[in-house]
Amino acid sequence: MKATAPGRINLIGEHVDYQGGMVMPAAIDRYIRAFAQENQRPEIRLSSSRSKGELVIPIAHDTPFSGDDSWANYAFGVVAKYRDAGYEIAGFDVRFESDLPVGAGLSSSAALETAAALVVEEILGINLSKTERALLCQSAEHDWAGVPCGIMDQLAVNAGVSEHVLKIDCSTHEITQVPLPAELSVVVVDSKVKHALADGEYAKRKAxxxxxxAYFDVEFLRDVTIDELDSARLQIGERVYRRARHVITEIARVHDFSAALDAGDTTRAGTLMAASHSSLRDDYEVSCHEIDALVKIAIRLGAIGSRIMGGGFGGSLINLVETDTASQFAEEIVACYRKEIGLDVEAMAVKLVGGACIEGIG
Known part of the structure; x- marks a missing residue:
């Protein structure tokens, strides 16, 4: 059997999903594929095109992996969640192959989790809803990988729709499908600066x-107004204030961005992406000089909007460009960055695609 799970981009709404905010991601045509078959043993055998050897894991295994084997937390952690939910899982062999960059802010983790989940469901003969599967994968990432992620990545990977952006309410999990105008395309630039969210910076922002x-006695910052936040600036301290200001203003930008797309106001959409990047750079402090340099080059080359995407500390730049210039833009930003900064990046025009699926082989 083969399970295919796409990566995702996020046009706007960064670092707000774990605060119940609004986000606008989409699944893209870069994938992790899982090739699996049952092995008639009480064990899971994992291998990947990006790691050496094979991991043989008893189905009853219950502690996270570390070091070179830590990638298995995203795959076996999902298996363990189905097991702990009461399902009796037969042993299987699975190999993961991918053309989705790792550490580039394109949700390779959520794609790996979802591919593993689909394999387990196929073996069990069950079919969870996309939201149920996303929540299970999120739980695995929390408990096995130690990353306190929100729900955006897993929902986008599972619920993607071709040529559409998903406007997701991360509190209610309600999804609205928003068409991306045909004259607009997305170009992702992988800065090649890698991050590891579990190293602690992501968790510090969430804390x-x-x-x-806790100060405002609410579940999520989406329930706090900017005026309320401003009035508490001295009490909560400058760092917490700036982190919260990013979240509250970013949620507002998502609503405005969606309205701009509906109205065909691409200039407004680009301005909102620029404001998002500034907020992520200055208030949330998750950008870096390589990404900031890429943003400046992207705007100079004619991008409608450009900003850092993903967890931050490197990773990717997302650019909204005119469709008929997408390929040229991708080539030029690589050349300009190499000439001006002296480093290589990878740029790819991506298509918005449907969500994860499973299909038989042979």
Missing amino acids: DCDAAT
Whole structure:
């Protein structure tokens, strides 16, 4: 059997999903594929085109992996979640292959989790809803990989729709499908600066947001107004204030961005992406000089909007461009960055595609 799970981009709404905010992601045509078959043993055998050897894991295994084997937390962690939910899982062999960059802010983790989940469901003969599967994968990432992620990545990977952006309410999990105008395309630039969210910076930002919600006695920062936040600036401290200001203003930008797309106002959409990047750079402090340099080059080359995407600390730049210039833009930003900064990046025009699926082989 083969399970295919796409990566995802996020046009706007960064670092707000774990605060119940609004986001606008889409699944893209870069994938992790899982090739699997049952092995008639009480064990899972994992291998990947990006790691050496094979991991043989008893189905009853219950502790996270570390070091070179830590990637298995995203795959076996999902298996363990089905097991712990009461399902009796037969042993299987699975190999993962991918053309989805790792550490580039394109949700390779959520794609790996979802591919593993689809394999387990096929073996069990069950079919969870896309939201149920996304929540299970999110739980696995929390408990096995140690990353306190929100729900955006898993929902986008599971619920993607061709040629559409998903406007997701991360509190209710309600999804609205928003067509991307044919004259607009997305170009992703992988800065080749890698991040590891579990190293602690992601968790520190989330802890700052949690400090703000505790002060206001609310579940999510989406329930706090900017005026309320401003009035508490001295009490909560400057760092927590700036983290919370990013979240509150970014959620507002998502609503405005969706309205701009509906109205065909591409200039407004680009302005909102620029404001998002500034907020992520200055208030949330998750950008870096390589990404900031790429944003400046992208705008100079004619991008409608450009900003850092993903967890931050490197990763990718997302650019909204005119469709008839997408390929040229991708070539030029690579050449300009190499000439001006002296480093290589990878740029790819991506298509918006449907979500994860499973299909038989042979």
